[in-house]
Amino acid sequence: MTTRRTALKAMAGGLALGVGGLHWDTKPANAQGQTPKRGGTLVFAISAETPHYDPHASDTYATLHFAAPFYSTLLRFNLSKFPQVEGDLAQSWTVAPDLMTYTFKLQPNVKFQDGSTLTSADVKASYERLRNPPTGVVSTRKATFADIGTIETPDATTVIFKMKAVNAAMLEHFASPWNVIYAAKDLAADPAAPRTKINGTGPFTFVEHVKGSHVAGKRNDNYFKKGLPYLDGWKGVFTLQAAAMLNAIQGGQVLAEFRGISPAERDRLVQTMGDKIRIEESSWTLNLLIAFNTEKKPFDDVRVRKALLLAIDRWGGSQGLSRISTLRSVGGVLRPGSPYATPEAELVKLPGFSKDIKVSRAEAKKLLAEAGVPNLKFTLWNRNLAMPYTPAGIFLVDQWRQIGVEVEHKQSDTAPYLATMNSGNHDVAIDFSNLFMDDSSLALAKYLSLDRAPENRSRSKDPALDRLYDDHMRELNAEKRKTFIRAFEKRLFEQAYQQPLLWWHRIVPTHKVVMGWKMSPSHNLGADLSEVWLNQ
Amino acid sequence: MASAAPPISVPPLIQPRHALIEFCRQQPLGAASLVVICAMMFAGVFSELVAPYDPLQIDFASILAPPSWSHWCGTDAYGRDICSRLIYGSRTALVIGFTASFVGSSIGAILGIASAYFGGRIDSFIQRIVDVLLAFPIIVLALVVVAAFRKSVVGGVDVNLIIAISIPILPRVARVVRAAAFSVRVMPYIDAARTAGYSNTRIIFRHMAPNVVAPYLIMLTAFIAQAILLEASLSFLGLGVTEPTAAWGLMLSGNAADFYREAPWMILFPGIAISLAVFAFNLFGDSLRDFLDPRFKI
Amino acid sequence: MLRYVVNRILLMIPTLIGVAILVFFMLRVVPGDVVEVKLRGDGGTVSQETIESERKRLGLDKPMVNQFADWMIGMAKLDLGKSMWTERPVTEEIAVRLELSLQVAIMATIIAVLIAIPLGTMAALFRDTWIDYVVRLVTIGGLSIPSFWFGMLIMLTLLGLFNWLPPITFTPIYVDPIANLTQLIWPAVAVGYRYCAVVARMIRSSLLEVLSEDYIRTARAKGVFEKLVVSRHALRNALLPAITVIGLEFAFLIGGLVVTEQVFNLNGIGQLFVQSVSRNDFTLIQGMVMLIAAFYVFVNLVVDLLYAVFDPRIRYT
Numbered sequence A: 001m002t003t004r005r006t007a008l009k010a011m012a013g014g015l016a017l018g019v020g021g022l023h024w025d026t027k028p029a030n031a032q033g034q035t036p037k038r039g040g041t042l043v044f045a046i047s048a049e050t051p052h053y054d055p056h057a058s059d060t061y062a063t064l065h066f067a068a069p070f071y072s073t074l075l076r077f078n079l080s081k082f083p084q085v086e087g088d089l090a091q092s093w094t095v096a097p098d099l100m101t102y103t104f105k106l107q108p109n110v111k112f113q114d115g116s117t118l119t120s121a122d123v124k125a126s127y128e129r130l131r132n133p134p135t136g137v138v139s140t141r142k143a144t145f146a147d148i149g150t151i152e153t154p155d156a157t158t159v160i161f162k163m164k165a166v167n168a169a170m171l172e173h174f175a176s177p178w179n180v181i182y183a184a185k186d187l188a189a190d191p192a193a194p195r196t197k198i199n200g201t202g203p204f205t206f207v208e209h210v211k212g213s214h215v216a217g218k219r220n221d222n223y224f225k226k227g228l229p230y231l232d233g234w235k236g237v238f239t240l241q242a243a244a245m246l247n248a249i250q251g252g253q254v255l256a257e258f259r260g261i262s263p264a265e266r267d268r269l270v271q272t273m274g275d276k277i278r279i280e281e282s283s284w285t286l287n288l289l290i291a292f293n294t295e296k297k298p299f300d301d302v303r304v305r306k307a308l309l310l311a312i313d314r315w316g317g318s319q320g321l322s323r324i325s326t327l328r329s330v331g332g333v334l335r336p337g338s339p340y341a342t343p344e345a346e347l348v349k350l351p352g353f354s355k356d357i358k359v360s361r362a363e364a365k366k367l368l369a370e371a372g373v374p375n376l377k378f379t380l381w382n383r384n385l386a387m388p389y390t391p392a393g394i395f396l397v398d399q400w401r402q403i404g405v406e407v408e409h410k411q412s413d414t415a416p417y418l419a420t421m422n423s424g425n426h427d428v429a430i431d432f433s434n435l436f437m438d439d440s441s442l443a444l445a446k447y448l449s450l451d452r453a454p455e456n457r458s459r460s461k462d463p464a465l466d467r468l469y470d471d472h473m474r475e476l477n478a479e480k481r482k483t484f485i486r487a488f489e490k491r492l493f494e495q496a497y498q499q500p501l502l503w504w505h506r507i508v509p510t511h512k513v514v515m516g517w518k519m520s521p522s523h524n525l526g527a528d529l530s531e532v533w534l535n536q
Numbered sequence B: 001m002a003s004a005a006p007p008i009s010v011p012p013l014i015q016p017r018h019a020l021i022e023f024c025r026q027q028p029l030g031a032a033s034l035v036v037i038c039a040m041m042f043a044g045v046f047s048e049l050v051a052p053y054d055p056l057q058i059d060f061a062s063i064l065a066p067p068s069w070s071h072w073c074g075t076d077a078y079g080r081d082i083c084s085r086l087i088y089g090s091r092t093a094l095v096i097g098f099t100a101s102f103v104g105s106s107i108g109a110i111l112g113i114a115s116a117y118f119g120g121r122i123d124s125f126i127q128r129i130v131d132v133l134l135a136f137p138i139i140v141l142a143l144v145v146v147a148a149f150r151k152s153v154v155g156g157v158d159v160n161l162i163i164a165i166s167i168p169i170l171p172r173v174a175r176v177v178r179a180a181a182f183s184v185r186v187m188p189y190i191d192a193a194r195t196a197g198y199s200n201t202r203i204i205f206r207h208m209a210p211n212v213v214a215p216y217l218i219m220l221t222a223f224i225a226q227a228i229l230l231e232a233s234l235s236f237l238g239l240g241v242t243e244p245t246a247a248w249g250l251m252l253s254g255n256a257a258d259f260y261r262e263a264p265w266m267i268l269f270p271g272i273a274i275s276l277a278v279f280a281f282n283l284f285g286d287s288l289r290d291f292l293d294p295r296f297k298i
Numbered sequence C: 001m002l003r004y005v006v007n008r009i010l011l012m013i014p015t016l017i018g019v020a021i022l023v024f025f026m027l028r029v030v031p032g033d034v035v036e037v038k039l040r041g042d043g044g045t046v047s048q049e050t051i052e053s054e055r056k057r058l059g060l061d062k063p064m065v066n067q068f069a070d071w072m073i074g075m076a077k078l079d080l081g082k083s084m085w086t087e088r089p090v091t092e093e094i095a096v097r098l099e100l101s102l103q104v105a106i107m108a109t110i111i112a113v114l115i116a117i118p119l120g121t122m123a124a125l126f127r128d129t130w131i132d133y134v135v136r137l138v139t140i141g142g143l144s145i146p147s148f149w150f151g152m153l154i155m156l157t158l159l160g161l162f163n164w165l166p167p168i169t170f171t172p173i174y175v176d177p178i179a180n181l182t183q184l185i186w187p188a189v190a191v192g193y194r195y196c197a198v199v200a201r202m203i204r205s206s207l208l209e210v211l212s213e214d215y216i217r218t219a220r221a222k223g224v225f226e227k228l229v230v231s232r233h234a235l236r237n238a239l240l241p242a243i244t245v246i247g248l249e250f251a252f253l254i255g256g257l258v259v260t261e262q263v264f265n266l267n268g269i270g271q272l273f274v275q276s277v278s279r280n281d282f283t284l285i286q287g288m289v290m291l292i293a294a295f296y297v298f299v300n301l302v303v304d305l306l307y308a309v310f311d312p313r314i315r316y317t
Helices: A004-014 A061-070 A118-133 A144-149 A169-173 A184-189 A242-250 A264-277 A302-308 A314-324 A357-371 A389-401 A412-420 A441-448 A463-474 A478-496 B015-024 B028-045 B084-120 B120-134 B138-149 B157-185 B188-195 B198-238 B250-251 B264-293 C002-027 C034-039 C049-058 C066-074 C092-123 C130-146 C145-162 C177-211 C214-222 C226-251 C251-263 C269-278 C282-310
Strands: A041-046 A074-079 A086-088 A090-095 A101-105 A148-155 A158-163 A204-210 A214-219 A233-238 A277-292 A327-329 A376-385 A406-412 A427-435 A499-509
Touching: A004 A169, A041 A061, A041 A242, A041 C034, A061 A086, A061 A204, A061 A214, A061 A233, A061 A441, A074 A169, A086 A090, A086 A169, A090 B084, A101 A118, A101 A412, A118 A144, A118 A148, A118 A158, A118 A184, A144 A169, A169 A277, A169 B084, A204 A233, A214 B188, A233 B028, A233 C002, A242 A264, A242 B120, A242 C145, A264 A427, A264 A499, A277 A302, A277 A389, A302 A478, A314 A389, A327 B015, A327 C049, A357 B250, A376 A389, A376 A412, A376 B264, A389 A427, A389 A441, A389 A499, A389 C092, A406 A412, A412 A427, A412 A441, A441 A463, A441 A478, A463 A478, A478 A499, B015 B028, B015 B264, B028 B264, B084 B120, B084 B198, B084 B250, B084 B264, B120 B157, B120 C002, B138 B157, B138 C002, B138 C251, B138 C269, B157 B198, B188 B198, B198 B250, B198 B264, B198 C130, B198 C177, B250 B264, B250 C002, B250 C145, B264 C145, C002 C066, C002 C282, C034 C049, C066 C282, C092 C226, C092 C269, C092 C282, C130 C177, C145 C251, C177 C226, C177 C251, C226 C251, C226 C282, C251 C269
Parallel strands: A041 A233, A376 A406, A376 A427
Antiparallel strands: A074 A086, A090 A101, A101 A158, A148 A158, A204 A214, A214 A233, A277 A427, A277 A499, A327 A499
16 A cells, blocks of 8 residues: 555656656747747637637637636646646645645635636635536536545635545646636536636636637736736637638738647648748647457457558558648557657567568458458448548558458548447447546556446457556556556557557647747647737 | 310420430530530449549559649549549449439429329428428538438438438429429310329320420439539538548548649649539530420529 | 418418428437537547436427427527527527628629629620620539639639738628628629529520510511610510529528638638538527528518519419
8 A cells, every 4th residue: 555655656756757758849939038028919720619618518629729818727737848737826735745635825816807816715616616516517527536535725825635545647637727717606606607608817818709700818917927928919710621720820810720730731831931930849649549349240359450450551651641641650558759658669569560561461361361251341430520530541441451351431420420439339440539648547548448448449348458557557666667558558459459540740830920839749738828929 | 186285395206316416416515515424424334444543542652743644633632543533523423413313303203293283282282392392592401401310320421412412402393393294284185084084193194294304304404413513512511422432522622722732633623523514414404405495494 | 462462471481380390300300419529529538427417408308399399489589599519599699690691692692693684685685696605604604613612713812823811800891891891702702603693594594585575576666776675675574584583592692601601711601500510509500491491481572572563464363
């Protein structure tokens, strides 16, 4: 028990210090230490319009790009030193050695948009809503906060979280961009208020939302971080087609898009705008997976699954796909380049990752023949989104044709797509994994047995895999932890229940006058615009 | 015998072969469009023989290649040969266009004839339904049908699409056929036939049907054009056929517009194909109408 | 005359009720709804109970007939319900976007009619000459060229040749006429081309028919100036059926707008409709369909009445 606690404490400490070198080729926007200028309105594009204003109930970046500038969170990620956390509303905090108590001291004199002062009661009310939403309120991260025992507020600027169980990544969860703080009195009056009304403590105040057109905010002069924000205001224009968004950037009507564009789009902007456009790139904490429905014949046969994975030329295919889509990096269960990810030398030894595609495909054909289905035919379920689901589907259909397997590619809208996968009606599906940080407990959870992980779209039940996961969770030594993760990955790929196809690559275009925005591996981060300024 | 001439003139007693030659002589533009249509149909039916490449063949080494001897219309973002995709696309267009138009027009014609022949309550009832279906533009009704079917994919995308496109065609044909059949219905010889005890079927098939053949054919052709356009529009919106099927409207959606500088052929050729096909069918329909009955107004 | 008007108005009602029944039940014939799309949108794990409770909150668990009755009663009070995606009233969602689409439609109509009348007249007057052929080809082109492709070409030409794009957000014409017109002229042209083609063809064939009438022959025999013959006698009579077409096609411009607004990224009701279909937002689809149908029926009525006003023969049918 003690071993576990100290192990996890060390882990937490390690995470908090930003272990390992994450590499991404970023040119920081505020290079040469220029002094930020006050003033100006930033107009940028948002590629999806959120149906409501409540990040607690949302899983889409559309809500964050819209609402994050109006709110604050307890902690946030220090994007220059990702994944380190720094305080936002919390002026300082302490973590008990046993990781069971988290104490936060709040900034004094923080005002909501309506003039009232923030107290610990507001933080408590917000977190109560997150972990125990009243009826009529949806909290999509409810399970994450199940480990919180009690929330105490001894005085107006102190909040104490007492945990029921140890969660090593708890600090990162407090820094999660979705967990914005609402006013307790707003929630008491109507728990669903945040869906339609905005009243926050963030760097900007809400001005207007013209449905279908744009959202606008203006500078909060009472923002608790003195001197910030630099902008006078901002406007987020909804551009629902990629073509419209690109045209708008090229035409100078918007100065940035903060989610990510494809390499082809980047090339077009660079060609037409020259040095007026700045491009920042990073690997992305998103991937696409191939999930075989292990409950359906013949995908209950490991030979069939393995064969289909062997047929895919990841290394070769990623060259082509990375030119036209956001798919880029070949990686295992963790984001390539992150601290615990398997290095290339080890990766190529795993099934599906060999660089010799001819040998792999020959073996694939052999396995299929052995399993008795040399001329396999099945349906591939995919989501109806142009980027990068469509290219992934087209690519996979082509790869499987190379070993004589005929695949019908069915793309459908999010609802029937998810419904089919969740009810186990699919043969093979392209699934996705959308994380906001590299924590392995988050990333690996998707591959656990179906009863532990309802989002396991291969519906596999493998106790050996579960054991490896639990082992890695309680391992203290970083190196030994890596071996558990490697063993987990090896077993997962040899059993071939599901496997990441490729990890995405994030490319963010900003006009060169936009300064102070920080790149990170997740498009959910850095949306509050508090440190952005215009160099005009 | 009171056998008044039917109000719609049908070329009397001309062999089909002679009719074709007559048609080409009288309507040169129509003949030209017929040639285009036949070429399209040939390409659609014999795609495997005509197309130089496999339309689904990905080739990352030659993406966005300009038109050349090896790729007559260039390649798209996946290296797929555009010319081959256009040829297979004509198959998609024709299958969906023809089937949807045929199904819609035929059911519409049946309803129109029934309406005219039986009259009375049946006529009123059918007319109310036709009124309701006519109250929106074609694409709006098609989209509603698409919306109805898209929650779970019933029967395959193509079938859904065909149903969605044929439903708006139905009332328009029903209206016209009803008018044509009605004008025959009031002819004395119909009453005479009934009095003589001829069965309904016989009267319908031998007397009324021949007089609605002309408007039926004209509408059928006109709506093939509309159906092709509608399929292209729906696929462009992302609500029709999906990748990697070769379909003209689909080739215009997705990342085609992104590459307009590097690869303008991605946008030009599919658009030209759609325009040409619809143009040909429209022109043919026009010429057919002029040939069969210049007074007939759709 | 009054009887005619009342008759026509009464006929509107069963049509609209029929439309309501059709659209409501057609959308629900296949199971599946908008709640799953909303909650699972970006990949989160939401429990089945959350989905069920959301469904209950939106009233989707009641039997279909009850839901239909609720909706019909609401419509009588001009309340079209709430969008299932944003939970804002349907009327509000539509109202925000209506002005833009209406303006594009009116601009398209003006452009189309201003060009179609001279075009169709010339084609009829110079029948079977090269003028006629050119006009016929151009008009059939208008019917054949997909308006979204035409719109794409316009946009990309502007971008490629002039590196200029229309303004991206909508400003009403009374606020900033330049920004407004430079944004909306292009989609108006893209949609108007087809409209113009239809009207020109109609005018041509209608004028041809009138020109072969006896009274024209008489006028010519009397020695009346050809120009007067055409403008006073022929054109006026030919325009009558053309009015029908202009009216009906105007009501159906929404069809062209549906695709064109996508291409030009306009925040209009066309784009709203496509989005509502993508999201299975039934109440919004229903509301918009009712609006479109009501508009069509109303325009039909107006056209019929105008016809009756101008052509006394109709009134007594």
